Amino acid sequence: MLFNFIRNKMHIELIAEPTEDPDSPEPEPGNHTHLDHNVTYFVVEFNAGSAYITLLDARWIDCFNLINMSDLQSIIEKTIGSGPHLVSLPDGLITLAIIASDDAHMCQLNGDFRDKPEPTNVLSFPDGTFEEIEGEFHLGDIFLGYEIIKSEAETQDIPLRNHLLHLIVHGILHLLGYDHQEEHQAQIMEQKEVLLLSLFNIPDPYSL
Secondary structure (H helix, E strand, O other), X not given: OOOHHHHOOOOOOEEEOOOOOOOOOOOOOOOOEEEOOOOOEEEEEEOOEEEEEEEOOOOHHHHHOXXXXXXXXXXXXXXXXXXOOOOOXXXXXXXXXXXXXXXXXXXXXXXXHHOOOOOOXXXXXXXXXXXXXXXXXXXXXXXXXXXXXXXXXXXXXOOHHHHHHHHHHHHHHHXXXXXXXXXXXXXXXXXXXXXXXXXXXXXXXXXO
């Protein structure tokens, strides 16, 4: 497993924003949740399993704070549940890792694994390891590049939240066996992305 270290116990701190009135009703789960600026790691649990998210660059904290945790949970769950997929999912819990990094790291990974020493927005590394003791199936690891993703959102004049969620969906679909090397493969993958994003009121990113 490429980044097995993320399974180790690390600092997790999800803090709910306090309301001005202490007697006011509790906020709806996920609606007022934010990541404290000391957070480097958090877990998003969904019905079928968990996503382990590591922030290697502190600038990512503000980006993830643009997303309701309930939306992040839901879009991961709906993407995995949008089968049948090219990868068969066994019974048991499903895990995946999202590593939010920077362009320098993405350039290194892209060069090492794809012979393209240049930064890219998202890289997916399928795993498919089944841990019998824990009963978990690890889909793989997704890496995100901060500078290029932020620049793309600004250049295309789209909300950073929307672009980040799109790339997370894109990365998960790669782990599930989808690709876009050939035209017919790209059409299938893009259609699934557009459908999933529409559930979260995110416009078709390929029509912009």
